[in-house]
Amino acid sequence: DIQLTQSPSFLSASVGDRVTITCRASQGISSFLAWYQQEPAKAPKFLIYAASTLQSGVPSRFSGSGSGTEFTLTISSLQPEDFATYYCQQLNSYPLTFGGGTKVEIK
Amino acid sequence: EVQLVESGGNLVQPGGSLRLSCAASGFTFSDHYMEWVRQAPGKGLEWVGLSRNKARSYTTEYAASVQGRFTILRDDSKNSLYLQMNSLKTEDTAVYYCARRPLVGGRHFDYWGQGTLVTVSS
16 A cells, blocks of 8 residues: 655744645655645545646645655645645545644644 | 535444435546545544446445445435444544545546544443
């Protein structure tokens, strides 16, 4: 199975900060990676697919990059509604696996 | 508007069975692959399994942790997805989400339901 390691697992940031979350795969997955946002007690929300393609309606302050084994999710200017937990997911092979999550909290 | 509504979560004893349902609306259910994902209390997301569409003979895939105990079914005439869970273990306690895979663009999950809670405890 392909393991995904997210870092950091927790980060504290202020409104307006630039935030970067890293997702590393245990083997190459090309660009078969998605990102999701989950607010407390809510279902995950889909943000990005193919490592860098933004889902329609997702604010442009979100961006994704990477290929192979290393990927990043960047929020260019953190907004109050962005405080949530973020998960990466590899879509290269079964079983589909998720990273452990990165919780973004208000500093 | 795409909607996925799960139901059927409950408290069940270890070794017991439970069937979850996911009612879909707002899209042509029969065209899409559908997935189940779960989240144990305070933990991350875990993929449970996949149901492909009729064109792919409704074939399924499962996580190793549920293989042989869980079965994904679907009834396209009722726009519904099901998760039959047998031989439940305490570690199956989680919120279970159904999710839709888009027709094009990749294997990601573009819409999720609100989830239903399954508690396995004596």
